[in-house]
Amino acid sequence: MxxxxxxxxxxxxxxxxxxxxxVGPTAAEAARYQGLHAAAQAGDAARIASLATAGADLDARDAHGRTPLHVATFAQKRAAIQALAKAGAKLDLLENxxxxxxxxxxxxxxxxxxxxxxxxxxxxxxxxxxxxxxxxxxxxxxxxxxxxxxxxxxxxxxxxxxxxxxxxxxxxxxxxxxxxxxxxxxxxxxxxxxxxxxxxxxxxxxxxxxxxxxxxxxxxxxxxxxxx
Missing domain, CATH: 1.25.40.20 (Ankyrin repeat-containing domain)
Incomplete structure (x- = not known):
């Protein structure tokens, strides 16, 4: 027994x-995103490339430890994933x-x-x-x-x-x-x-x-x- x-x-x-x-970003969390996290959520590959060129932290974390790559993966934004990888984002980081x-x-x-x-x-x-x-x-x-x-x-x-x-x-x-x-x-x-x-x-x-x-x-x- x-x-x-x-x-x-x-x-x-x-x-x-x-x-x-x-757990992916909630709508409220996504609305508060800025920079690369916002671009990843929106699937904006051009914005990701621009921010990366300007020196943005490609592996920055949100409050749950999600990087822009995690956010793009949750959102199924494949162009964003490609842009992040091309810019040098780490592909194997763990969130919280x-x-x-x-x-x-x-x-x-x-x-x-x-x-x-x-x-x-x-x-x-x-x-x-x-x-x-x-x-x-x-x-x-x-x-x-x-x-x-x-x-x-x-x-x-x-x-x-x-x-x-x-x-x-x-x-x-x-x-x-x-x-x-x-x-x-x-x-x-x-x-x-x-x-x-x-x-x-x-x-x-x-x-x-x-x-x-x-x-x-x-x-x-x-x-x-x-x-x-």
């Missing part, structure tokens, strides 16, 4: 983090909740912005969030299969274990709904060679977790890969 209660608490906490930690631009785009299921960030040299390998996770774990949790495939191709660590003792494979199961999106996510991880023997804190393997949740398609997939 205690083990079940602990699992449910962890599920609740992880789900809460997904909903609340990825310990998210980088890659993880922000991944959680938003924004494949186009993620593709741009990775092409510009942003890393898919960083440890992010209060759970010491990765963009890959966050995307697997949410069943963003296309994002997961991009991150895998960019060298994201397949078997990183967060401080809940979960991998991307485990999160695709225990925080997923067992449906097509999470099945596709799990398949991408399996096909990429993720370690399917790594268990949770109680030693339960992905196969055992899928069986316990009654996720028949995931069980079939994991059984087919068993012993790999």
């Amino acid at each position: 205690k083990t079940l209660q602990a699992l449910m608490l962890a599920l609740c906490l992880a789900g809460t983090a997904s909903v609340h930690a990825q 909740d310990r998210y980088d631009a890659v993880t922000i785009a991944s959680v938003a299921n924004d494949e186009e912005t993620l593709r741009l960030l990775l092409s510009l040299g942003a890393s898919a390998k960083q440890v992010t969030s209060r759970y010491d996770g990765t963009a890959l774990i966050a995307a697997a949790h949410l069943g963003h299969a296309g994002v997961v495939q991009q991150l895998i191709a960019a060298g994201a660590p397949l078997d990183h274990v967060n401080n809940l003792h979960w991998t991307a494979v485990i999160e695709s199961i225990v925080l997923g709904d067992g449906g097509p999106r999470h099945q596709a996510t799990l398949k991408a991880l399996v096909d990429a060679g993720a370690n399917l023997q790594l268990g949770d804190r109680e030693g339960r393997t992905p196969l055992q977790l899928a069986q316990a949740r009654g996720y028949a398609e995931m069980v079939k997939m994991l059984q087919a890969a068993k012993g790999r």
Whole structure:
């Protein structure tokens, strides 16, 4: 019973983090922005270039630790992202909740912005969030299969274990709904060679977790890969 209660608490906490930690600027915050933050929010690439030439701090922080790049990523302003990168903005900084631009785009299921960030040299390998996770774990949790495939191709660590003792494979199961999106996510991880023997804190393997949740398609997939 205690083990079940602990699992449910962890599920609740992880789900809460997904909903609340990825917080973009509010309308009120955006209205108060000046300089590069305002240009990033508006997607004004020309203004970004002008301010950068004038010596503006490309990595300045707002009250939540967001740089102009974070703001542009939340706003899906890809021209602004390109302008900031061209001017020399750092691509892998973390904001106050310990998210980088890659993880922000991944959680938003924004494949186009993620593709741009990775092409510009942003890393898919960083440890992010209060759970010491990765963009890959966050995307697997949410069943963003296309994002997961991009991150895998960019060298994201397949078997990183967060401080809940979960991998991307485990999160695709225990925080997923067992449906097509999470099945596709799990398949991408399996096909990429993720370690399917790594268990949770109680030693339960992905196969055992899928069986316990009654996720028949995931069980079939994991059984087919068993012993790999």
